[in-house]
Each structure stands twice: as C-alpha cells, then as structure tokens.
Amino acid sequence: IYSNYLDLERVMNCVRNTVKSLGWNKVFTCGDVVDVNAHEGAYSVRLGDHVIRLNVRLTLKDYVIRLQKKLSDLKRRLEGAKEHKEELVRRLKELKSKRIELLETIPALVVKREWYHKYHWLISSDGFLVIGGRNAEQNESLIRKYLGDNDVFVHADIQGGSVVIVRTEGKEPTERTIYEASVLAACHSKAWKAGLGAIDVFWVWGKQVSKKAPSGEYLPKGSFMIYGRKNYIRNVPLRLAIGVEVKDSSIYVIQGPEDLVSERCDVYVVIMPGELRKVNVVKEIRNHFIKYDHRLSVISEEDISRVVPGSSRILKRYP
Template sequence: LLRKRIKGANVVSITQHNFDRIIEIKVKKDKYYTIVVELFDKGNIILLDEDNNIILPLKRKRFSDRDISSKKEYQFPEERGIDPISISETELKELFASSDKDLVRTLAMNNLGSLYAEEIIKRANEFEEIDKHTPSTDLSGSQIANLNKAIHLLFDNLQEEHFKPQIVKKDSKEDVVAFDLVKYDGFEKTYFDNFNEACDEFYSKKVNTDIKNIKEAAWNKKVNKFEKRLKLQEETLDNFHKTIETSQHKGEVIYSNYTTIENLVKVVNNAISKDYSYKEIGKTLKEAKKNGLKEAEIFESIDKMGVLTLKLNETSININPKLTIPENAEIYYEKAKKAKKKTKGATIAIENTKKQLEKIKAKKEVAMEHISVPKKRVKKNLKWYEKLRWFVTSDNVLVIGGRDAGTNEAVVKKYMDNNDIYLHADIHGATSTVIKLEGNKVNDSILKESGEFAASFSTAWSKGFTTQDVFWVNPEQVTKTPEAGEFLPKGSFVIRGNRNYIRSAKVRIAIGIVDYEGKRLMAGPVDALETHCDNFIVLKPGYTKKTAIAKKILHEINEDDLITLDDIIRVLPSGKCDVDEEYHLRKKYEKN
C-alpha cells in the first residue's frame, strides 16, 4: 500500500511530535500524505491522508483513548512527561511539587531516563550542591532554578545542532551519545562524523556479539549432548571394571574361607530342617555371635529368602545355603565374566562417542569462524553504469540496460549516442539495451552477447523461456513521439523503420567478479564472463528463490569478500533461477 500510494512522492518535511517517540514524515504526490512512525511499545507505521484520517496502519491497535484502524482519525497518544527543550521554571516547580519520589527518579520517569537525569543533576551541581536523592518536594527555589538552567544547557545542544557523536568506554561500561556529557568525563572517547555512524558502530558490535552468543549456545548444546553421553559411558565402563575386580575378589574370599563358611551353612541348613524360620535363625545367630560362638563370628544377616550376608576379611559376601560353596563362588565368577564381556562393547561405544565429539567440536569451530553476522553498511561509490544493468562483451565493449521504466528512459535519452546500437527483446516487458560502441565496429559476437543480455533481462525469464527473439535498430529509429491519438507510458519508445532480428537468443546469464575499471560484480552472457573471469556461476530460469540462489553464488565467487548478498540480488533477473548444472558439469569434464 505504501508503494502504491507514495512511490515517487517528494518528502516535504520530517518532524518529531513534541518530545515523544513519534516521527511524522509528510510527503506530496498527487496529494499530501503523512507517514507516522511510532517508536514505542512494539512500534507501528501509519499512513494518513490530508485530513489526518488513517488510510492503513501496519498494526491495528485499540486503546482506551485511541483507535488505530482504517478510516479513523489519527490521534496522538496522551502527552506524558516533560519537553526539556521548552520547559519553563514554573512547569518544573509544578512537576516537583506533585511528585512523591526523589529528584533523580522524578526526572528519569518524565521523558529523560536515568542517564540524562543524572547528567542534569551533575551539571546543576556546578552552580549549587544538590543531592540526587533529595525528595522532589524538598527542593528549594534556587535548586529548581539551577536544575532548569542545567536542562537548557544540555538540550540547547540539540536545538543549536552542536553534536559530537561519540562512543565512550571505560572498563566494561560502553555507551553511544550525541554530545559530550559530564557523566562521561574520564572515559575513552571515539568521535564520529555523525550520530548514525556512531550508532551503527556501537549497535552492530552489540548485535554481532549477541548473534555469536546465540550461535555458540546452540553449538554448546550439541557438544554437551555428546559430552554427557561420553561421561555416562565412561562411568559405566568404570563400574564394569569395579564389578570384575570385586566379584573375582569375593569368589576368592569364599574359597579361602571354605571351611568356615561350610560350617555356618551346615548350622543354618540344620536349623531349616527343624522348621526354624529365617527370622528365628537370624536372631539365634546374632545371639551366638554376641556370645562369642566361633562359627557365628562371620554372620551379618539373613534375608527373607534365606540368603546369608557374611563378612570375611572386611569383605561382605552373599551365600545361599541351598547351594554348595563352589556354586556360591561360581555366581561371583560368572558375574565378573559377564562384566568383562560388556567392557568390550562399552570401550567401542566410548571410542565412537569420542570421534563424534571431536567431529561436532570441529564443526562448531568452523561454524564459529564463518559465522554470518550483519556487517556495517558501507556506501559504495558506484560507476554510472552500475546504477543500470550492464556488462562488457568479450570484445571489451560496454553494454547497458535499464532496470525499470525510469532507467529505461535514461538509457535512451541520456546515455545513447548516435553511433550506438539499440536492442529490445521482442516481448512486452523488457529492458532497453544499448551497445556503447564508442568508435568500435559492431560484429556478430557483440550482437549475439547483447541479444542474450536483452533476452535474459525481459519477461522471457520469469515466463521460463529458454530462448527469445531480440531486435536491434540504430538510435535515429528510436523515438518518444507516438502516433496521433496514442499514448506512450514512461520507459516505452516507438521504433520507426526496419528492425534487424537476433533469432532465438539464449535466456541465460552468468555472474562473476570481473576486473573492469577495478574489481566489480558483473551479470551478463556466458561468453563475456568466460573471457573476463575464471570463477563464475551460470544461471537459467528455474524454481529457486532469489535469496537462496544469491547465497549459493556468494559462497562460490566471493573469494576476497568484495561483495554482499544484496549486491548479487540486485543484478539477478526478475524471477526465480536455477544453476545451470549441465553447463558446469560439461566444463568440468572438458578441464579433465
């Protein structure tokens, strides 16, 4: 809707509403429009007509005193806080008289924030000592006068445009401000030409750090998964070794105390044969142990299944009286054997996990080194032809084309000379293409490449055509004067006389970095790119979105970090693309 209503409009004024976080951009096209940008809460953009009625908001919202929806009159939010640029001493007195908070909180909560509240108090202290924690109602008349003076001294910088954009730093504290602050005396300061540059530098670092932290946390989660698994596997293997050691030792203890254990087992089995319960047997053996009976010295307990727990040489073992002594020992030896078998599988699992852990750590390291973070935008000094579509033929002849209706007009009216050649795809919706001969003679190679260029940057691409006819004429045949009663829209021209045709020009382009008046990105016919660079990508009409294909191209050709994703998207044809894999495979085989 914004594009439909205000594209091509002239900006009349940009103002801030009072001291609020609201920007009004007034523009004029066929009529006046106002774009209101609300920079509070989650933000909003609202388009208004001449009568201040809402045409359409980005987000529809309804408040108790405001209705942000179509066809409603736009109302500014209720004014809150103070306007430090225009506030008077009387208004400041009224503010403090009605506040139940201390000085610094009263200023901070009335549009100033903590930083500038403290700055005002520091500046006022140059005239009179004022404690920032003084209750607002306790301030004297002279203190209020000096605070008012400090407010105007500080914010006069805004009105008089005395800006000193800077990033201040001291230890871990870092901030960006528009002018010198007393609060930041003693801080290391880096000055910038304008506040936008200062903010760009400050916040891009912050955003980049946040992105890296988020990415690192995601990778750490993956690494931790394998580290936890490894720790658990190592603990399990350690337990197997302990089981082997303790089980073998218990088996040996049983054999080394064979007679002692056998004697006790006989006593227990004898009692069982006389129908004594396990509870009674346990009680009797404990009393016997207490009374010093030698056979009962090793007894500890008996469970409800009749299994004895004995203590021999500081080692606790379980003996089932229903089994022989060797059978009891074999239980422990068998347990040790099973644990030993499991150690092999556990060792293999640990080695596999270690390999996986190293692999994921290596991936993390590579990912963190090549992490994609927003880069500070640097305005490029484009050559005149880079503002259009362009390429250089294999014969080093510059060919230009329009990007839209406006640049189509410019190509013909501003850049086409008498000895040039004009080309246009024989289809509705195409770029006006001009071969800048500049004394060179036109040949079949130049016409073929220029024809492919004109065909590719036409609606033939978005329609999925593989070839397209293109015609060419001399400059004097191109006119903006229509036949009587006809109308020519912007960017359109009338061709007089005979047309020369380039039949079945290929709808295909290549993209690469060429050295033409310096290193720059060029999109043009394959033959031209083959001549001027070694590393390029050939594209054809397809099904992949521009952003996805641009990322792939960027990865392949941006060896010296010369270009950005936006640069590539800008030179792509209108419509979806695919990489011409057949071309690249053929070239690969030719090299081999």
C-alpha cells in the same frame, strides 16, 4: 614363544631327533605337532590359541635371534616414523605461519563502482560498453540521455523488458557485441519470469527509436516507437553467466554469455529460469564465490541480486 620356551624347546628337540631316527611319519608322537611338510623340512606346532610354523633345520635359539632382530628393526622403523611425523608437524606449522604471512601481504579486494553500474551492464568482448535499464524509469533515462543515432538499441521481442544500448562512440559495432547485448536483453525481460528457454531479440540503430508518440496517442514511461526495419537475432538462450572479475585490487560482479564471462573470471556460475527463489539463488552464488576466495566476502548479496533476473536454477558452478 618366550612364555612357552621350555615346552617349545622340548617339542623341537623331539621333532629333530625323531626325523633323524624314525622319519617324518613319527613326528606327531612329539605332541602339539599339527602339520608337517617333509619336502620343505617344515612343521607346525600349536601353542595355546596360536599355530607356529617351524623348520627342522633351525633351533629355538635361531628363532629367538631372528625375533630379536625383527623387533630391533621394528623399533628402529617406529623411531624413524616418529621422527618423520615430528618433521611433518614442524613443516605444517611453518606452512601455516607462511600462509598467515602471505595472506597479510595480499591486498584486500574492493568492489569497484562506475557510473554505469546503476544499470545492467557489460563490456563486450570487443570493448563496447553495453548498458540496460532495470525498470521503466531507467529505460526512459537511457533512451533520452544515452542513445545516440549511431548507437545500437536492443530489446527482447516481448512486452516488458530491459532497454539495452550498445554505446558505439563512432565505431562500427561487431556482430559478437550485438549478440552479447542480446543475451542481456533476453535475460532481463519478462521471458525469464515466464520460464522460457529462449526468445527472439531485435536490434535497430538509435536513430530509428523515438520517444514521440504518433498523433493522438500516448507513450507510457519506458515505452518507445521503432521506425524502419528491425534486425532479429532468433532463439537467444536464457542462460546468464555471473562471475567476479578482478583487476588489481578492484573486483566487479559481471554478467553476460558464458563465453564472455569465462574469459574474464576465475569463478562464475551459469543460471537459467527456474523454481529457486531469487534470494536463495543469490545466497548460493555468493557462497560459491567466497568458497573460492574468502576475500570475495566483500561482495554483498545486493551486488549479486542486481544481476540475477529472478527465480532461477544454477546450471553450472565454476570451478
């Protein structure tokens, strides 16, 4: 408008006078007028590559005043936006500073070690200690050192697997505890390497288990004899949850059924037999933990490797 002020003023004066004397039909004689709307008192004028919509009731001075007001409003809004941006930047710096201060006050986490951590282990939903052998030597040790007559002996119904013991300490073991122990036994058996989806697991009382071979026979290391009736838990799924339990500043890498692990852990995964190599599964699980809380970087790959049965597929990552 400013660069074409005189030309535009001439056209506008022409349109105004023509409408008064000759009517809207003659407006196009004013030049550069490309459209009219007599009902609204409006018309359009071409200025170079632009078309401007005007009203016959307004002068060019009226439009200039309007434009100046809009420009003033826009400048004021831009200044307000600039101040708002500066305030946001200032607040962001404050938040970053407070975050650093907060992180400095958060205690470092330490991986806790207990005597039974050298075995497969879990604390059942009802508070029973459940431990399982990692190899034939540990199976042998568990039976000889820790299996009492009233403890529960659990094993997958397949040759080769972890001997799992529920330490009752004189209390009556619950069905839920025995089931949780059966998941440990199922997942840490050869059924995992075989890629099975589920397997039967049996349990007996400790007094039904013997390391004495029948007359004339020999029991290899880690083997045992079962006397009396076996109690079966059918089709135990090979699904193992692995999570991080935090107690004060101590952390534990725990394993078990998802129901158990999800109650105690804010971060966990669920795995099943699969094609991904164990070493890669371990890395993915550790990365998931650290992504959730950087302090969990104190957990080593070895800590996680101890609970992963073998090649796996990660079914679920939480959260």
